[in-house]
Amino acid sequence: MSTTYHPQFTVPSTRPIPTELLLAESGRMRLPDWWAVEMLAEHRVLTTAQLTALGFATTTASATRRLAILARRGWIDRLWNTGTAATADTSWCLGPIGTQLTPLDEDRDVTPAQVYRARDRLREHPELPGLLQANDFFVDLATHALTEPGSDLRTWWSPRTCRHVTAARYAAWHGEYIHDRDRHAFWYQPDPGEIRPADLADHVHAYRRLAEQTGLATLLFHAADPQREQELRRYLERRNTRHLTVVTSNREHGHPADPVWQPIGETHRLALTDLPHTPDQWPPDTVTFKEVRPRAPHPIYDPERPYEESVADGEYHYPPRP
Secondary structure, X not given: OOOOOOHHHHOOOOOOOOHHHHHHHHOOOOHHHHHHHHHHHHHOOEXXXXXXXXXXXXXXXXXXXXXXXXXXXXOEEEOOOOOOOOOOOOEEEEOHHHHHHOOOOOOOOOOHHHHHHHHHHHHOOOOHHHHHHHHHHHHHHHHHHHHOOOEEEEEEEOHHHHHHHHOOOXXXXXXXXXXXXXXXXXEEEEOOOOOOHHHHHOOHHHHHHHHHHHOOOEEEEEEOOHHHHHHHHHHHOOOOOOOOEEEEEEOOOOOOOOOOEEEOOOOOOEOHHHOOOOOOOOOOOOHHHHHHHHHXXXXXXXXXXXXXXXXXXXXXXXXXXX
């Protein structure tokens, strides 16, 4: 099939993409393609290496070729256009067709021109460093789970999905890590390094209210460096963290699945799986959650995965053992 650029994308159109083009393109998509588009709709920016590690393709080279085809067809787009061929660290976002078929507003059509303007705004957005840091964190957890029997990154919610629950004015992430049948759910707060530690520590107040509403009371602060972590801890120790499990680490301290998380008021560090288990009522059975949960795809693409509990029970391994 031809993979030349469609005129609507080389010269961004101010009209919505015709329905017949959307239908034609949908018929050409493979299951991994749909998963990659849904992941970009949820998480906004992912690299070739990250998508490969999460199961999109078996090698970086094959992922590079397929992602380039999807970009030429308007499903996705390079966030940083260097004028060179796609490489392992190419960052991708949604293109016009991908945006049209995964809309934030079900009743509103978008045009290619609008999509490209949004892409350009994302390049300069002040929250982009925190977004990239959070995506690295969750990809690290997912790839670690793939090497550990009985482990799984079951949930990875972006701020887009969390906002339905938190109503927060700032970006927050949610994850749930499975290990030996135990569920460890948490809220995740990155530190892009562009906000004062005192202001970042103030976010804890919103999580106290959130813990009361949902029962989920574990909060991870991931500082930009050791000095920032120590400054953040000094402010957190002055905040009211009652009924919360608040832990900190930093990107230089080690892998997020290792014993790198230091509780507030303590001197020792714990592994993620040493943190409190998820309460039985999580997630709450509410209309809001029923509407939100399907929007976030499973962060590991594995078409052979039979069902979640078989992974948690150690009965299934990725890739499947011969």
